[in-house]
Amino acid sequence: MSCYGDQHTMLSSDDVLPPPGDFQVLLLTLDSVSLSWSSPQGLTGPQTFRVTWGFDGETSSTRVKGGHHLEISSLKPGEKYQFNMATEGEDGRQSRWVSASLSTVVPPRDLKIDHLGDTSFTLHWSKAEGMEKVPQHFFISNCIPGTDTLTAITDDCHKTFSNLQPGTEYTVSVTTVLSNGEQSESVSTTVCTILPAPELLNVDSVDTTSAAVSWSQPPGLDQTQHHYQISYRCPGTELHITTTSSPSITLSDLKPATEYSVTVCTVLENGKQSQLVLTTFTTVPTAPVQLTVDTTSAAVSWNQPPGLDQTQHHYQISYHCPGTEPHYTTTSSHSITLSDLQCGTQYSVTVCTVLENGKQSQLVSTTLTTVLPAPDQLTVDSVDTTSAAVSWNQPPGLDQTQHHYQISYHCPGTEPHITTMSSHSITLSDLQGGTQYSVTVCTMLEDGRQSQLVSTTLTTVHFQWWRRPSRVAAVCVLLAVIIGLLDSYATSERDQLQASYNTLTKERDQLQNSLNTRTTERDQLQNSLNTRTTERDQLQNSLNTRTTERDQLQNSLNTRTTERDQLQNSLNTRTTERDQLQNSLNTRTTERDQLQNSLNTRTTEVDKLMKSLNTTTMERDQLQKEIERLNKASCPEGWRKFGSSFYYLSTEKKTWENSRQDCLERGADLVIINSEEEQTFINGFESVKWVWIGLTDSVTEGTWKWVDGTPLTTPRYWWSGEPDGGTDQNCVEIYYISSGQGVWRDFDCSFSQEWICEK
CATH class of the missing domain: 2.60.40.10 (Immunoglobulins)
Known part of the structure; x- marks a missing residue:
């Protein structure tokens, strides 16, 4: 920002020296300026220039010798400064002043566009560096080439423009505006709204x-x-x-x-x-066809779908029973054997084709029911003349399934006896001695389904006390006793005992045969156990494989869950941004309504001001006539004329009140300063340093008024830090400065000094 000097006279002691030429002020930063000028016309050789600057009565000065450039720093941001320059001669003579004014208002910086859309965008900027605490607002304009400009005012460092045309280029500019009305240069940028996609x-x-x-x-x-x-x-x-x-x-x-x-x-x-x-x-692959299920095992097979001969693919099989989570497995062949199924349970089985990129075909499905297992290792634990104890092992896979067992037994030529139990053993009673029985056991579910039957046979003994092979020794002892008593018993009784002995010997042999049979069965059972152990290990390996596959699927599920959560978070973020934009739109609508109300208010005020202007114009005309009348009058002796007024400088010292009384007696009043020129004229009374003027706050502390009752507005020429007297210093004096316009300060009204009257 730059400003060229105005060639007008401010104050001179001698108008012989020519003033500097081409006086220019350039804003460098918010608190520094650069002054430049050319040599005065007609002067050669080294020259000296006097420079003054200030605002609101604060004045500084310096001399520049032999140069035509000066940088001034440490200025106050956001103020309007007056810069004055004159040529000085070696004898103290001074040319007329040339002056220029400049506001230390720096434009906004860091313009940035975000949230660019098809019908809206948001412009952000930063306050000028160093002006963050200076009261300010911003004037924004936005236009399409060839259309009317849209304007707005905001205190924020951002502005959202909405209801725009899609795919259109806009030019946006921002200007800093201070509370005193001073403005910076505009900074601008261009932005093109997005043509919205579907x-x-x-x-x-x-x-x-x-x-x-x-x-x-x-x-x-x-x-x-x-x-x-x-x-x-x-x-x-x-x-x-x-x-x-x-x-x-x-x-x-x-x-x-x-x-x-x-x-x-x-x-x-x-x-x-x-x-x-x-x-x-x-596109959907063709689904597998021709599902088959073997009636005795969970074997599933299918045909390869057509059209996939040259395409890498595999098959995903899912199976589950009601109330459980599906089990998943994959294979590249056209058949699979499902294991680790629950006994006697109906399964739903689905198969689909899966490509290398994870795309799946439609599902095809079938159902199968596993075989209910029969009781294992049916054993006759003990037999006597009228009862027998039978036990078995629970079939594998039924730990979590409600079930019981049905037991049936009979001897040849009789009807079967049937009973049920939930335990793994039963004692059959009321049997006939020395009789062979057939016993069958099967597993039953709650819905009445039965497993295959397992069976065994047993033979009850003739006598209860010979039930066990372990009593053979006791029988032998008893026979020895009987033989010892033969001499004392009859021959017929000996024959009976011999017959009993023969019978017992035969039964012992039968028991020995039974023992041998049981030993053979035990060995067979041991072999079966070994076989089952091998099968169990194989099943355990299958279980481990399925567990690994399950963990892999669980990891895949966790990954998909994480992705879903991330997408949900993104959705939530977009929803929040949408709500924020809606709130911004509502805020801008409210601001627009407030600005419309302000515009209406300003229109009313303009009408009132126009009426006041007309009234003031009439008063001005009357005053002009009075000025012309006064100008025709001669200047009284001892008074000085400036403009349309006469000024009197006292030759004695009095208090402020007595000074004013003296002026009133002369048909005048203490001087009222209405312009910069008048202030400069008053400062030209060089014979005294301090004089009273007609400004006081004695009525209301802090409210300065002239003696005619008008409030002090502008200009002000307070000295730095003034007024500072509080309730003790209620009257104003002007302090003479050899160059410039002088300064004011508040002082004790009871102090006696010179004064200036004006009429």
Whole structure:
């Protein structure tokens, strides 16, 4: 910012020396300026210049010898400074003053555009460095070339412009405005609103050879001619391009199980295009067919779908029973054996084709029911003449399943006896001695389904006390006793005992045979146990494999969950930004209404001011006539004339009140200063340093008024730090300064000194 000096006389002691030429003031920073000038016309050799500057009565000065440039720093930001310059001679003579004024108002900085949209954008800026605490507001203008300019005023360092035209270039400028009305230069930038792209691009449906795609019309284009350009392709093929004026299209003649990328953009009549919006989809692979299930095992098989001979793929199998989470596994073959199933349970099995990029076909499904296991290791624990104890092991896989057991037993020629229990053993009673029984056991579920039967046989003994092979020794002892008593018993009794002995010997042999049979069965059971242990280990390995697959799937699920949460957070962020923009819009609407109200108020004030102007114009005309009358009058002796007024400098000293009384007796009053020229004239009374003037706050502390009752407004010429007297210093004196306009200070009204009258 620069300002050239005005060539007008302010004060001179001798008008012989020529003033400096081409006086120019340039703002460097918010608190420094650069002054430059040329040599006075007709002068050669070294020259000396006197420079003064200040604002609101604060004045500083310096001399420049032999140069034509001066930098002044430590200025107060946001103030209007007056700069004066005169040529000085070696004998103290001085040319007339040349002057210039400049405001230390720096424009805003760091203009930045964000939240750029199709119908709005937000402009941000920073206050000038060093002016952060200076009261200020900003004047903003926004226009399209060839249209009317839109303006606004704000105290904030940002402004949101809305209801704009999409795809249009705007020029925006910002100016700093201080509370005193001083303005900086404008800084500006250009911005082009975005041509909105289609919204909510969505793939509505996909099958093996076609896909339906739709989108929403961009906002702000209701009155603008436009259409949409759609392009789509799969890897390794040429791009297909088509156009439509509707917000949807059906793409046909696509390849099965193939990923396609689709882009859509808005196109204006002049060919200008929006940004592209993109989506992808994969056409549906043909599903597996011919599912088969073996009736005795969970084996599933299918045929490879057609069209995938050259495409990498595998199959994902999911199976579960009611009330449980699905189990997932994959295979590249066309069959699989499912293991670790629950006994006697119906399973739903689904199979789908999966491509390398993770795209899946539609699901096909079937159901199967696993076999209910029979009780294991059915054993006869003990037998006597009328009862037998039978036990078995719980079938594997039924720990979490409600079940019980059905036991059936009978001897040849009789009806079966049937009973049920939930435990793993039973004692059969009321049996016939020395009789063979057939016993069967099966597992039963709550719904009545039964497993296969397991069976065994047992034979009750003749006598209760010979029930166990372990009593053979006791029988032998008893026989020895009987033989010892033969001499004392009859021969017939000996024969009976011999017969009993023979019977017991035969039974012992039978028991020995039974023991051998049980030993053989035990060995067979041990072999079965070893086989089951091997199968269990194999099942454990299968379980570990499935556990690993489950963990991998769980990790995939966790990853998808994290991605979902991130997308949800993004959605929440966009929602918050939308709400903030809505709040900003509401705020701007309120500000617009307030500005409209302010405009209405200003219009009313302008009307009032116009009436006041008319009144003032009449008063001015009357005063002009009075001035002309006074100008015709001669200047009284001892008075000085300036403009249309006469001034008297006292030759004695009095208090402020007595000084005013003296003026009133002379038909005048203490001087009232109305202009800079008058202030400079008063400062020219060089015979005294301090004189009273007609300014006081004796009525209301801090409210300065002239003696005619008018309040002090502007200009002010207070000395630095003045007024500072509080309630003790209520009258104003002017202090003479050899160059410039002099300064004011408040002082004790009872102090006696010279004064100046004006009439």
